[in-house]
Amino acid sequence: MAGRLNQTVIVGAMLALFGIAATLASFQIEIDRDGGWGARIFPLAGSVALVVLGLVELLKGLREGRVTALPAFNAWAIAGLLVVALFYVWAIGVAGYLIATAIAAPLAMLLFGIRDWRALVATAILCPAIYHLIFFEGLGVFPPLGRWFDLLDVIQGY
DSSP states (O other), X not given: OGGGOOHHHHHHHHHHHHHHHHHHHHTTSOOOTTSOOGGGHHHHHHHHHHHHHHHHHHHHHHHHOSOOOOOOOXXXXXXXXXXXXXXXXXXXXXXXXXXXXXXXXXXXXXXXXXXXXXXXXXXXXXXXXXXXXXIIIISOOOOOXXXXXXXXHHHTTO
């Protein structure tokens, strides 16, 4: 087995383990008042998909038995993503979900190498709109409102 323990096997095993942990954690999300899955369904589906994809990767690595090179480790991009995530959580609390997402989504895309200004503008507009429709309108999850200002107050006339 030691000769078969390559990067693909390790990555697959870690993905599957994180997926199992996330699956267990997603069951801690409360179900809707009417007994439906509600806000739990997306984290649960993503977690189960992570387990499945991790197992596929693990089996691929065991079949190949050779080392598959991983992309170069970019500590600055990882640190940047952590800063964006922390900013995002803070910004949701003060400016609401829509504005925070409109700022954080293009910043994350920049970290992943997207430089086209049209794609960044589209990300700033489409991500908050699509996520709002899915979670707050479709699933009925209550949106986090900002303490200082919230765009939902303007849009919905509160």
